[in-house]
Amino acid sequence: xxxxxxxxxxVLLVATIGLVAGCLHRPRTFLPRQGDEIIIAGQLxxxxxxxxxxxxxxxxxxxxxxxxxxxxxxxxxxxxxEAVKDIRSPNRYGPRSDGLTPEEFERVRxxxxxxxLLQRSVDQFVIxxxxxxxxxxxxxxxxxxxxxxxxxxxxxxxxxxxTVDLKERTWHxxxxxxxxxxxxxxxxxxxxxxxxxxxxxxxxxxxxGKPVIRVPERYGDxxxxxxxxxxxxxxxxxxxxxVQGTHLLQYDLTPEQYTAVTKLxxxxxxxxxxxxxxxxxxxxxxxxxxxxxxxTLKAYGGVLGHFHVQTNKIDxxxxxxxxRVIGGARRMLGLPELKPGAQDAKPVPPVTxxxxxx
Numbered sequence: 001x002x003x004x005x006x007x008x009x010x011v012l013l014v015a016t017i018g019l020v021a022g023c024l025h026r027p028r029t030f031l032p033r034q035g036d037e038i039i040i041a042g043q044l045x046x047x048x049x050x051x052x053x054x055x056x057x058x059x060x061x062x063x064x065x066x067x068x069x070x071x072x073x074x075x076x077x078x079x080x081x082e083a084v085k086d087i088r089s090p091n092r093y094g095p096r097s098d099g100l101t102p103e104e105f106e107r108v109r110x111x112x113x114x115x116x117l118l119q120r121s122v123d124q125f126v127i128x129x130x131x132x133x134x135x136x137x138x139x140x141x142x143x144x145x146x147x148x149x150x151x152x153x154x155x156x157x158x159x160x161x162x163t164v165d166l167k168e169r170t171w172h173x174x175x176x177x178x179x180x181x182x183x184x185x186x187x188x189x190x191x192x193x194x195x196x197x198x199x200x201x202x203x204x205x206x207x208x209g210k211p212v213i214r215v216p217e218r219y220g221d222x223x224x225x226x227x228x229x230x231x232x233x234x235x236x237x238x239x240x241x242x243v244q245g246t247h248l249l250q251y252d253l254t255p256e257q258y259t260a261v262t263k264l265x266x267x268x269x270x271x272x273x274x275x276x277x278x279x280x281x282x283x284x285x286x287x288x289x290x291x292x293x294x295x296t297l298k299a300y301g302g303v304l305g306h307f308h309v310q311t312n313k314i315d316x317x318x319x320x321x322x323x324r325v326i327g328g329a330r331r332m333l334g335l336p337e338l339k340p341g342a343q344d345a346k347p348v349p350p351v352t353x354x355x356x357x358x
Contacts, residue, residue, distance in 0.1 A: 038152075038267065040166045041113045045271055049263040052225065053162045060139040060153065062163035062170070065090040067144040069136075087147035096121050096169040098178040113167040122166070123274035123301035124180035125265065126173045126308075129187040129315040133202060134215055135161050136223040138184050148172065152183040152264065156213055157226040158256030160264060173309045175297070181268060185257060190243065190250035190317035203233070203251050210236045211251060234258055234321070241318025243307050244290050250319040258321065262328035265303060270333060276302035277330050278338060279322045285339055287322050 036051055037044040054061040060068065066075035067084075074083070077090045095109045099121055108117065128150070132138040135153040139161075142148045149170040153161040160183075164170060172182035188202045203211035213231035215222045233252040240249055253261075269277040280288040280300060291311045292300060303326065306313040327337065 038160075038162055038166070038264075040271060041115045041118050042165065042167075043115060045267060047160070047263050047267040049160060049260045050158065050225070051160045051162060054164065058223075058225065060135070060143070060161050060163050062092060062143065062149050062168075064143075069140045069144055084145060084147070086145065089147065092143055092147050092149040093164055093168045093170050096167065096178050108167070111167070118167055119272055119274070122179060122181060122272050124176050125268050125275060125303045126176055126180045126182045126306060127261070127303065127316045127320070128172065128182065128184045128306045129189050129317055129320075130184040131189040131315075132184075132186065133188050133213075134186050134219070134222040134224060135159070135184075136221075137219060138186060139163070142184070150182040150184045152181070154183055154185045154257055154260055154264075155224060156186045156231040156254050156257065157224050157229040158254070158260040159225040160260055173306060176309050181272075183261065183264070185253060185261065185316060187253060187257075187317070187319075188251070190248035190314055190319070192247060193240075193249055196238075196249055199238070199249070199251060213254070231256070233319075235319070239319035242289060243314040243318055244311060246314065248314060248318050250317040252319045252321070258324055258328075262325045263332065265325055266329040266332040269303075269329060274301045277326060277333060277335060278302050279326055280304055280308055 033044070033056075034046070036047050036049055037053075038047055038051055039045075039053055039055075052059045054063065065077050065080075066072075067080055068075075070080075070083075073079075080087055080090075095105070096118075097105055100108065100117075104117065130138040130141075130153070132141055133156075135155040138153050142150060149163065149168075150172040151162060151164060151166055151168070151170050153163065155161065166181055169178050170182055171177060172184070173180055188198055191199060201216060202213060204214055206212050211233055213233075231254045234255045235252045238249045239252055240247065242248070265277065269275050279302065280292055280296075282288055288308065290307065291297075292304075292308045297309065300308075305320070306315045330336070330338065
């Protein structure tokens with residue numbers, strides 16, 4: 001077939017475009033995840049730290065109706081409804097709705113979110129500790145026993161588990177659920193002096209007198225991603241501080257957890273422009289250590305603790321190093337340094353010999 005000269009370039013361009021398109025969309029081409037992506041409105045975003053999603057082997061699927069850690073024959077919705085009175089719905093999550101027009105809500109309620117609309121709707125990142133010790137136990141408690149949910153869980157080895165797409169409204173922080181993203185950090189929590197028997201069990205001392213995380217045998221396989229992982233608090237002493245006006249003691253997160261949550265915070269603040277990369281501050285720059293007034297919370301966009309949302313919560317506790325996380329995230333984003341607030345949490349000598357309160 002002879003092609004007229006003036007059409008030859010057009011034919012060549014069409015053929016080239018077709019060839020390139022064929023290469024980009026070749027059937028059965030496997031495109032593996034790199035392992036650090038989170039899923040937001042169906043799109044992948046890198047974080048720079050290990051992430052296991054609900055779609056991955058070893059992940060935790062918040063979309064499933066059945067209980068994850070019950071025998072299969074007893075895990076379906078009918079058996080669950082009979083066995084667990086706190087679970088009132090087969091779904092442990094719902095649709096975001098605040099700030100949407102009726103037409104927008106009708107479009108997204110079945111999952112039809114686009115990124116710009118989600119960016120308009122989300123402006124808070126709520127940080128919790130799980131009082132479960134490891135992410136496996138956290139998911140069991142939330143999903144199997146309480147009918148609740150959270151977007152992320154952070155295990156003691158620094159592995160982040162994403163349980164649902166961030167377009168979902170998970171049930172983790174009451175009034176902030178519809179506008180927030182939540183993370184449960186594996187940590188046994190904070191206790192009043194003399195009432196920390198749980199801490200003594202989970203943080204025995206090694207031969208050098210320093211605490212090491214030991215998951216009790218009754219929990220079975222803790223399903224920690226990093227095999228033979230040995231976890232230690234980033235600061236070896238108990239940390240004391242006041243939250244909601246209550247004096248508390250807590251062991252710190254692991255260094256691996258701090259690295260992971262800092263990178264995740266940076267990624268979220270980058271994707272969601274209404275989420276300021278900072279924590280709630282007093283007038284003098286110190287961290288607010290109690291629930292925010294309702295109007296302040298309503299106007300606030302940024303990173304915050306569970307205790308900033310609810311008066312009956314104290315997580316992530318006095319040991320959580322806000323300046324380490326926010327300062328690190330801001331450096332990753334190229335934002336100016338913020339002056340750290342005064343230290344509200346001061347190290348105290350080990351008190352593991354103090355008996356638990358009756």
